[in-house]
Amino acid sequence: MPDNQPFVVSRVGEAAAVLRARFQELGYLFFKGYVAPDTCDGLLAALLAQTRGHVGRESAGELPALLGRPFVESDPVWDEIYPRIQSLEAFHEFFHTEPMLDLMRLVSGTEVFVYPMKMARISTPGKVGFETPPHQDAFSHHAGPTMAGIWVALHDIHAPMGRVKVLPGSHKDGVRKVFKAEGVGGVQCEIYPHEKRWHVSDSQAGDVLIFHSCCVHKAEPNTTENTVRMSVDTRFSDYGAPVFSTNLEPHHGWRIDGLDWQRVYRDWKNPELQNYWVDYPNLF
Numbered sequence: 001m002p003d004n005q006p007f008v009v010s011r012v013g014e015a016a017a018v019l020r021a022r023f024q025e026l027g028y029l030f031f032k033g034y035v036a037p038d039t040c041d042g043l044l045a046a047l048l049a050q051t052r053g054h055v056g057r058e059s060a061g062e063l064p065a066l067l068g069r070p071f072v073e074s075d076p077v078w079d080e081i082y083p084r085i086q087s088l089e090a091f092h093e094f095f096h097t098e099p100m101l102d103l104m105r106l107v108s109g110t111e112v113f114v115y116p117m118k119m120a121r122i123s124t125p126g127k128v129g130f131e132t133p134p135h136q137d138a139f140s141h142h143a144g145p146t147m148a149g150i151w152v153a154l155h156d157i158h159a160p161m162g163r164v165k166v167l168p169g170s171h172k173d174g175v176r177k178v179f180k181a182e183g184v185g186g187v188q189c190e191i192y193p194h195e196k197r198w199h200v201s202d203s204q205a206g207d208v209l210i211f212h213s214c215c216v217h218k219a220e221p222n223t224t225e226n227t228v229r230m231s232v233d234t235r236f237s238d239y240g241a242p243v244f245s246t247n248l249e250p251h252h253g254w255r256i257d258g259l260d261w262q263r264v265y266r267d268w269k270n271p272e273l274q275n276y277w278v279d280y281p282n283l284f
């Protein structure tokens with residue numbers, strides 16, 4: 001049995017130096033209810049509207065339910081749904097709103113660069129063994145020490161629904177060896193024998209988890225009968241830190257035919273967030 005302890009909860013009202021010291025100590029910060037529930041529910045509704053009946057709910061405020069067969073990232077159903085989700089202006093825009101930027105700046109202590117790649121997660125039941133394996137984003141995003149992940153619960157997430165958990169302090173040992181694994185991303189990193197204690201908690205809509213690029217994290221399996229866990233995340237770094245080219249593509253644009261920015265931007269109203277990174281000074 002994993003040795004789970006609850007996330008240490010941080011508050012935006014705490015001194016910035018205290019928050020940053022905690023981030024460097026634990027490798028993550030968890031903020032309760034940072035995003036307004038209405039914002040989360042609106043975004044969730046927008047995502048659900050793109051799932052073509054595979055995931056849905058009876059009414060606003062309810063948890064998403066699986067209506068069709070279970071699927072994981074890269075399955076045909078997911079490949080059908082995902083370009084539609086990726087094309088949502090509101091989904092991309094969300095991470096560029098002032099409250100989100102403020103939180104990233106608070107943790108970084110400086111101006112930040114939000115990665116163009118935005119991720120939406122759909123964790124269905126019936127796919128135990130295919131959940132996101134333990135990994136470090138420094139490896140998967142070829143990123144340096146100021147990069148961090150920012151993950152937002154779009155609805156309440158309870159223990160069996162595939163919560164995201166972190167290995168506290170694991171960022172201190174740098175980038176680890178990886179092995180092939182089932183599940184999202186296809187690789188898992190080494191876990192050292194003494195690392196048995198994970199931090200994880202149930203979330204409510206609007207809870208935000210920020211994790212260091214070297215912080216080992218993973219998803220639990222969704223063992224519910226028919227509840228689906230949906231969340232969104234992206235990456236950010238200190239403005240000016242090197243950003244690798246693969247992060248400049250839509251998520252899964254490398255393998256889904258036609259999932260490129262042209263497709264994503266097709267119905268957008270606001271041009272300001274389109275190709276905003278082209279003048280970023282440190283792309284490689």
Ligand SMILES: O=C(O)CCC(=O)C(=O)O
Binds near residue numbers: 217
């Ligand atoms: O939400 C998930 O299932 C995975 C999140 C994650 O591992 C990540 O953002 O790197």
